[in-house]
Amino acid sequence: MVDGATQGGAKAARPLTLYRKVAADLGREISEGAYGSGGRLPAEGELAERYGVSRGTIRQALSVLRANGLVTSRRGTRRVVLRTAHVQSFGELLSFTRWARSMGEEPGGRIVRLDLDRADGTEREQLRLDDGARVCRMLRVRTLSGRPVMVERTVYPEAIGALVAELDADTVSYTVRLEEQGVLFADAQHTLDLVQADKDDAELLGCRPGEPLLRERRRSTDPAGAPIEWSEDRYLPGTVAFTVHSSATSGSLARRPGTPPA
Amino acid sequence: MVDGATQGGAKAARPLTLYRKVAADLGREISEGAYGSGGRLPAEGELAERYGVSRGTIRQALSVLRANGLVTSRRGTRRVVLRTAHVQSFGELLSFTRWARSMGEEPGGRIVRLDLDRADGTEREQLRLDDGARVCRMLRVRTLSGRPVMVERTVYPEAIGALVAELDADTVSYTVRLEEQGVLFADAQHTLDLVQADKDDAELLGCRPGEPLLRERRRSTDPAGAPIEWSEDRYLPGTVAFTVHSSATSGSLARRPGTPPA
DNA sequence: CTGTCCTAGTTGGCTGTACAACTCGATTCG
DNA sequence: CGAATCGAGTTGTACAGCCAACTAGGACAG
Incomplete structure (x- = not known):
């Protein structure tokens, strides 16, 4: 069936x-x-x-x-x-496109690189993959009403990557498309910190190398707990802020020792 | 009684x-x-x-x-x-001191300024105060094993501020002391973004003005829903990262349009 | 007038039950 | 051998009830 x-x-x-x-x-x-x-x-x-x-x-x-x-x-x-x-929905959080539209802005994007390769150590750990498994890497610039605001580096496991590769290169929201294909996002773990723009970032965002960027690293899992993406987003200053609610009974926010910007 | x-x-x-x-x-x-x-x-x-x-x-x-x-x-x-x-507890999240100790580091702090004044518009809104109400403002530098890592600007409503003012100036954790006085922290709303160090920040943290800092603005409420503090913390790059979990069934994380660094 | 006490109202915690919806491996059928 | 089917196991949703813990305000005594 x-x-x-x-x-x-x-x-x-x-x-x-x-x-x-x-x-x-x-x-x-x-x-x-x-x-x-x-x-x-x-x-x-x-x-x-x-x-x-x-x-x-x-x-x-x-x-x-x-x-x-x-x-x-x-x-x-x-x-x-x-x-x-x-209250923002989980969908608006995961999808840049849905977020932008909820603000009344026009989201855009351009794929800079998309390739299939063996997963390195970090990727295997984050996506819980076996040794020698392959992943799909995507590098994208995201725009708000034409203005570049964010660089996105996403890694998918091979199975998901196959679906991604089949989509048109000018697909606005891969997240939405994946959900339509039956890939459900159930949980996500985010890490927020500050990094300096590397050469790629600077060129894609139109800023100087070394410029500070707000970084969100995210690992999303499906309802079965299997990782479906590992992503690193870097935002230009002043384009975004993250809000969290936490309470004594159910806290999901935590503070961790930071990794110094390279 | x-x-x-x-x-x-x-x-x-x-x-x-x-x-x-x-x-x-x-x-x-x-x-x-x-x-x-x-x-x-x-x-x-x-x-x-x-x-x-x-x-x-x-x-x-x-x-x-x-x-x-x-x-x-x-x-x-x-x-x-x-x-x-x-999993970090709510207490470790709100208290710099408890957080530092949970990492095995020695927390420190120095009060730079502490005064009582009429609340301005933003403060009245955040602390839900009447016109003409007064607030207690505190400016502190926080250190990890002697090294300055964060500047904290906290505003308390007058009643809480009175308790704060009674404490020793070298009190390590005001949060812990307040809880001992019966002030319970139940909920907190956090906003995370990126700002540039102003002159005060630069002097206190030992960095250049304009240096990027990771900012956490926080509004904490007691079990009755009454605001008890409104705080703005600015961290040196590489000293801290925030992690959040979010899920489709209960999301507490959201992305918002950013306020450009001044 | 002040402070104590009491009580109605309200949420927290725990139990028990019943059924619906879904997963996944085993079985059966073509 | 592949595919559809079945069924045991498991979590989700909803209901009902009981008591404890607590709040807030009114009644009452001093």
Whole structure:
């Protein structure tokens, strides 16, 4: 049987479960300022009655909002709205194209290099590959309304790379295309630091060598935990900032000793 | 009645609930490599039997590990270990001192300026203060084994600032001291980007003005959602890197348009 | 008026149950 | 031998209930 997702336009949207619907609805209300910044949410029981679901389902929905940093919660009192900002989806985070469009800017890109080669030590470790395995390396410049802002170096395992190579060279978003091919991004581990532009960076971004760049290294895995890309993005100063929410109950942000810029 | 937490040595450790104990135990096993990288965890039912708790409690524990990026999970198959790295606690993230010690380095600091003043517009917005409210501003240099690595500008609301001002000027960790005074840090929103060192930064860090620095702006709130600090930290290149985990089910990381370095 | 006490309201933690959705290897069929 | 099918195993979603821990405000006593 054909996989369905390989049929072309298949989108792998997560099913709209009850708690997801409630979370989306409450999130929208909050971002519209229905409860105000610092205001209080209705009690769980009240929400359960309003939506006609059990309290457990409401709690599941609220835990999503909590993880996104929209609300606090503690024993004894109603939940409090922390912020009313729009919450970016995982897709907007992984895909430069989706991010750009969500800002109303026109994303662009140009492939500088694309080749297939044996994986080196770091690549084997990051992509969890066997000795002698091959990888697909891609070097791209990314533009915002024509202006270059980022250099992207992505390494795919051979299987994914084969899909990448089949796509048109002027494909806007490889991430979106890969998802359409059934490659699902489930988790990603990011490292953020500062580096100096090397000669390639400088030429592609139109800056001086040695110019400081904001670097994001990312390792993405599929639902089964298998690595599907290892990427290093370098942004021109002033083009991007990263925001993270962390809390005492579920922290995903950490500080590490830095690697000095080469 | 006296608050207890103001008695001095009171520590506000979260109670060790069942699911927290299980999560800690499983996390330790994972980081010790008991299941291997990419290996499979026992089934929920099996774990429930092993720990003598219900499946719901096991799922609660596993959701913690999942939020920390230690394991994946999907329907139909057992959980897979994503990484075996140590997970930093929220405390290590907020406190420079605790972070430094966890690396085996000796943290230090020197207060350059500490004053009380009317809050400006940005400060009122960030700390959610009324017009005319006052704030406590602190400027500090932070050192790692004697070497300056970071400049910290922190703004506290007046009530917190009063506690800060009472502490010895050579207090190593204000965060830890504040927690001992009953000020609990529950949530934090971070923004990471790149700036150029101004004259103060350059002098304090011993670098040239205009030198690139990695900037972390942070707004921390207490369990009630009330802001308790607004801080801007500037790190010398190569001294630090930030890591984040994000997933399709609960993303806390986002990319935003950047503010150009002044 | 001040400070203590009490209580209704609210969220956290834990258990138990039932079924749906999905994975993956074994089996069976062509 | 390859492919479709099946089924045991596993996680996801949802429901219901119970008690503990805690907050906040009102009642009350001094």
